[in-house]
Amino acid sequence: MTSEKEKMIYVHSAPVRVWHWINAFGFVLLILTGLQIRYAEMLNLMPLSDAISLHNYVGFAVIFDYLLWLVYYVGSGKVRIYIPDLRQVVTLAVKQVKYYGYGFFVGKPNPHAMTPDNKFNALQQQAYLMIMFVLLPAQMISGVFLWKIKGYSEYINLLGGIKVIDTIHVVLFFFFTTFILIHCYLATLGHTPLAHFKAMFTGYEEHH
Ligand code: HEM
Structure with missing residues (x-):
């Protein structure tokens, strides 16, 4: 007979x-204040000056949080879990898409068995790798440039001017808003709708 403890695996240190919950909460605030800044004439969530200063403070908190994430993952070598195995990534990704689109709804088992050293399926791996190493840094750097346009004018001009930087920041804003919705939906597809959410708080995922 297996005890409760044996059925649980520790996946999120x-x-x-x-990092994750500070980042998630920070993103929700950044999206709300970002909407207020971008659509100031249409929205009235809070005074514009408050939205700008909250956006700046939370933005720097999220950057600091990201640096902690980077030091932890790169420093410990655990960053390997983010790197897809190029020989199998296409086959595994197709299996995972079939599961999310069909298998899950007819009770088939998840083709990816989570372990601490291999906790992401092929789709998560590709999405998270791109987000954590390309899109999030691009969002943060463009944000810092927009915060002190004059101070960073040399770099801004080098990258094509303020319109380019602003477009990058806004397009990524829409991307991340959509990402959070899809991310939350996919996170409900565990063995119970709240299982993955619980695991992100306790660290333990039930082994099935
Ligand atoms: C309300 C907002 C959010 C909720 C409720 C949420 C929920 C979750 C849950 C339940 C997991 C564990 C299951 C899984 O690996 O998919 C997870 C993991 C993850 N989430 Fe989120 N998330 C949110 C926002 C974000 C944002 C804004 C980002 C990045 C910009 C993000 C990036 C990640 C990453 C990279 C992981 C894997 C972490 C690791 O194990 O190393 N999440 N999230």
Whole structure:
């Protein structure tokens, strides 16, 4: 007979959980204040000056949080879990898409068995790798440039001017808003709708 403890596997260490929830909460605030700044004539969530200063403070908190994530993952070598195996990535990704689109709804098992060293399926791996190493840094750097346009004018001009930087920041804003919705939906597809959410708080995922 297996005990409750044996059925649980520890997949999210404390630094990852702390990083993740600060990041998630920060993103919700950044999206709300970002909407207020961008659509100031149409929205009235809060005064514009408050939205700008909250956006700046939270933006820097999220950057600091990201640096902790980077130091933890790169420093410990655990960053390997983010790198897809190029020999199998297409086959595994197709299997995962079939599962999310059909298998899940007819009770088939998840083709990816989560372990601490291999906790992401092929789709998560590709999405998270792109987000954490390309899109999030691009969002943060463009944000810092928009915060002090004059101070960074040399770099801004080098990258094509303020319109280019602003477009990058806004397009990524729409991307991340959509990402959060899809991310939350996919996170409900565990063995119970709240299983993955619980695991991101406790660290333990039930082994099935
Ligand atoms: C309300 C907002 C959010 C909720 C409720 C949420 C929920 C979750 C849950 C339940 C997991 C564990 C299951 C999984 O791996 O998919 C997870 C993991 C993850 N989430 Fe989120 N998330 C949110 C926002 C974000 C944002 C804004 C980002 C990045 C910009 C993000 C990036 C990640 C990453 C990279 C992981 C894997 C972390 C690791 O194990 O190393 N999440 N999220």
